Amino acid sequence: MNIKAGIVGYGNLGQAVEYLIGKLDDFELFGIFSRRETLDTNATVYPVADAHKYKDDIDVLFLCVGSATDIPEQAAGFAEHFTTVDTYDNHSKVAEHYAAMDQAAKANDNVAIVSTGWDPGLFSMNRVLGLSLFPEPIQNTFWGKGLSQGHSDAVRQVAGVRRGVQYTIPAQDAIDQARAGNGQGLSKTTSHERIVYIVADAADHDRIREEITTMPDYFEPYDTTVHFVSNEEFERDHQGAPHGGYVITTGDLQGHNASVEFSLALESNPNFTAAAMVAFGRAAARLKDQGNSGAYTVLEVPLYLLSQQSLQEMMETGL
Numbered sequence: 181m182n183i184k185a186g187i188v189g190y191g192n193l194g195q196a197v198e199y200l201i202g203k204l205d206d207f208e209l210f211g212i213f214s215r216r217e218t219l220d221t222n223a224t225v226y227p228v229a230d231a232h233k234y235k236d237d238i239d240v241l242f243l244c245v246g247s248a249t250d251i252p253e254q255a256a257g258f259a260e261h262f263t264t265v266d267t268y269d270n271h272s273k274v275a276e277h278y279a280a281m282d283q284a285a286k287a288n289d290n291v292a293i294v295s296t297g298w299d300p301g302l303f304s305m306n307r308v309l310g311l312s313l314f315p316e317p318i319q320n321t322f323w324g325k326g327l328s329q330g331h332s333d334a335v336r337q338v339a340g341v342r343r344g345v346q347y348t349i350p351a352q353d354a355i356d357q358a359r360a361g362n363g364q365g366l367s368k369t370t371s372h373e374r375i376v377y378i379v380a381d382a383a384d385h386d387r388i389r390e391e392i393t394t395m396p397d398y399f400e401p402y403d404t405t406v407h408f409v410s411n412e413e414f415e416r417d418h419q420g421a422p423h424g425g426y427v428i429t430t431g432d433l434q435g436h437n438a439s440v441e442f443s444l445a446l447e448s449n450p451n452f453t454a455a456a457m458v459a460f461g462r463a464a465a466r467l468k469d470q471g472n473s474g475a476y477t478v479l480e481v482p483l484y485l486l487s488q489q490s491l492q493e494m495m496e497t498g499l
């Protein structure tokens with residue numbers, strides 16, 4: 181299958197999806213849809229407002245836009261015209277997003293795989309797997325130390341923020357407790373701190389700090405520190421986007437302890453997120469080709485559809 185792909189949004193994630201599509205022999209890039217007229221790419225660039233004109237040229241549209249505002253405002257409109265994949269990661273509003281995408285996709289015989297990536301995404305899959313194994317599971321998720329793209333996107337939406345990033349730091353003793361089977365009672369909010377670096381005018385600092393630290397869903401429950409730095413410091417100290425994390429599940433099986441851990445160590449958060457997104461793009465094209473429509477979470481997509489191999493090939497190699 182040769183999958184014709186489009187990319188909406190040419191930020192960290194969009195550039196990483198473009199790179200990966202260029203490396204894979206079952207995809208070809210139709211073009212990039214952006215709010216900006218010129219981008220640093222050799223690919224064809226189209227105005228994002230014109231995307232619907234190319235609905236018959238694209239098999240899968242990768243929505244590489246921000247989750248804080250872009251996805252809620254734009255994604256369902258794309259699902260009316262395209263089979264889509266997104267990385268929506270406002271966990272408290274995933275059900276709302278799924279319902280909107282399901283309605284738009286079903287009405288137009290499209291597939292929409294939502295909230296791909298690693299959290300939500302691969303971590304979601306491993307949380308379900310871990311919880312399914314034990315009568316009384318104890319499960320904890322930890323992120324970092326690293327740069328959260330979703331939280332960084334969220335701070336960049338605050339008026340007056342010229343540049344911004346957010347780092348997530350887990351408490352090592354909490355991770356140790358979880359690994360020892362003592363994770364019950366640990367909370368994600370007390371097991372992590374969030375550090376934000378912002379470039380903004382001094383007159384706006386107090387307001388920006390207040391807006392960030394009280395931001396629902398992203399920062400409000402956490403211990404969050406906001407630093408204001410010069411553009412030169414930002415340029416010097418805040419390049420790259422490493423990240424990672426752990427899903428740790430422990431339980432007792434007839435008096436025998438078991439510990440299940442899924443971990444990620446990422447030099448580049450956007451490149452890894454793109455890898456998960458493109459694998460689900462392959463699955464989206466296949467689901468559509470099989471005559472399906474509507475929204476899918478990563479939990480509803482048969483795993484073999486992500487692979488470049490067929491199920492038969494995987495069985496013949498012994499799984």
Ligand SMILES: NC(=O)C1=CN([C@@H]2O[C@H](COP(=O)(O)OP(=O)(O)OC[C@H]3O[C@@H](n4cnc5c(N)ncnc54)[C@H](OP(=O)(O)O)[C@@H]3O)[C@@H](O)[C@H]2O)C=CC1
Pocket residue numbers: 188189190191192193194213214215216228244245246247248267268269270295296297298299300301329330331333334449450453
């Ligand atoms: N589920 C998961 O595990 C993960 C999810 N994500 C999600 O991915 C989302 C996108 O992340 P990321 O790519 O880092 O966000 P970016 O801020 O880099 O890009 C988001 C959008 O901003 C616009 N943009 C980017 N650069 C510029 C610029 N210089 N000037 C003007 N506009 C710009 C782009 O649109 P345009 O080209 O039209 O200007 C782009 O679509 C995050 O919000 C996060 O929610 C990320 C990582 C993991």
Ligand SMILES: N[C@@H](C[C@H]1CC(C(=O)O)=NO1)C(=O)O
Pocket residue numbers: 269298299300323324326327328329330331347348423449
């Ligand atoms: N969605 C996250 C992926 C992980 C990282 C994270 C955090 O640091 O809080 N939560 O989930 C991202 O945008 O990077």
